[in-house]
Amino acid sequence: MPIIEGTYGLLAEFDTPSDLVRAAQAAYDSGYRRMDCYTPYPVEEAAAAIGFHRDNVSLICLIGGLLGVVAMFSLETWISVWAYPLNIAGRPYYSWPAFIVPAYEWTILFSGLSAAFGMLAVCGLPQVYHPLFNAPNFRRGATSDKFFLCLESTDPKFDVAESRAFLESWQPVSVVEVEY
Secondary structure (H helix, E strand, O other), X not given: OOOOOOEEEEEEEEOOHHHHHHHHHHHHHOOOOOEEEXXXXXXXXXXXXXXXXXXXXXHHHHHHHHHHHHHHHHHHXXXXXXXXXXXXXXOOOOXXXXXXXXXXXXXXXXXXXXXXXXXXXXXXXXXXXXXXXXXXXXXXXXXXXXXXXXXXXXXXXOOHHHHHHHHHOOOXXXXXXXXX
């Protein structure tokens, strides 16, 4: 992994969730798209304010479940019809009602595993390092009583001076430049 140097973004600290939501909504309305909110507890309005409304985990779970049912039916068909055909009481080799219970079990298994691993992948986990942990105010208050808005430098609209002025216009407690 190449070492990235420079500015990760600007981190604004707020005392209340309503201040954070107002600043995040204003940032989204003014054209910033690469940003994130960090709160000690879930604030649904903050997610809506930054335009986060995708839920890809349910689609990943559905695809995993479909793969599970197809994989089990294929495996049982291959075993019963081609690999080890057994004539049991004159029944046909392909007896699909007997395949339903294992296919159901594999559907549940594949759905659960794909949901768990898909959630980790969508969240970008596991992540052993994040540049925000370099900011001292983030380490002190992110898990207790502070609310943060980070405008990332990868945003096309991001300019250090203009973005700082924009964040300071919302009267945060502090605005800190976060280094990689």
